Amino acid sequence: MMHLLSALLPMLLVFNQGGCMRESILGGHEAKPHSRPYMVYILYKMNSQWASCDGFLVREDFVMTAAHCKGHTMLIFPGVHNTSDINPDSRLKGTPHVHPEYSSDRANDIMLLKLSPNVTLNNWVKLLHLPQTENESALTTDCLVPGWGATSLDEIGSKVLREVNVTVDPSLNCDTSKSICTKGPRGPYKGDSGGPLICGNVAYGVVSACHTDHKTYTYSYTRIAHSHHWINQIMTPLH
Structure with a gap:
């Protein structure tokens, strides 16, 4: 082994087929060792x-x-x-x-x-705590995504755990009953699939995919409460 x-x-x-092809990827920072x-x-x-x-x-x-x-x-x-x-x-x-x-x-x-x-x-x-019911009244818009995914287009993954702050946007065009979405220049990328979307110390989503129209990037997370x-x-x- x-x-x-x-x-x-x-x-x-x-x-990870859900990655967006871009040169600036996670946009976060190295997590404090063993803080997650x-x-x-x-x-x-x-x-x-x-x-x-x-x-x-x-x-x-x-x-x-x-x-x-x-x-x-x-x-x-x-x-x-x-x-x-x-x-x-x-x-x-x-x-x-x-x-x-x-x-x-x-x-x-x-x-x-x-x-x-x-x-x-x-x-x-x-x-890590999960939502206790399907009620997500405690879901905040300021969230965190940790992962070992790539940090630039030519990398195959980060050796150290990194994390990035993201903002949930309810107005995004995604299946809100099954997904939570964020958008912007920062977010998960190749190798981050399966990690948690953490809001208020609770995992509300699972990193699933990234979509782009070449102007904006939308990140979708499987809604755990569903x-x-x-x-x-x-x-x-x-x-």
């Missing part, structure tokens, strides 16, 4: 090629990410800041549970990964 990681990480191709302890780095194998996504811990035995990040093999690494320092022994395997209504146009682009074994919570590994019933079905109580 050490040999596999050593070979993969420097040359990993990021298979719910973040996990995901390697997945699709056919014969490895790629990466982000995810976040929602329970000791579950990670949430994007459905388009599903692979035949899924390896999850918690407690990571710099991917160059990944400890192969920290890897967990994930069994994917894709939303039953997920489609190739990124509708319901959400997935839960059942971990084996469960994570051990500590200062570097913690959980899948509240499905999430509760998959995440049966711990015993």
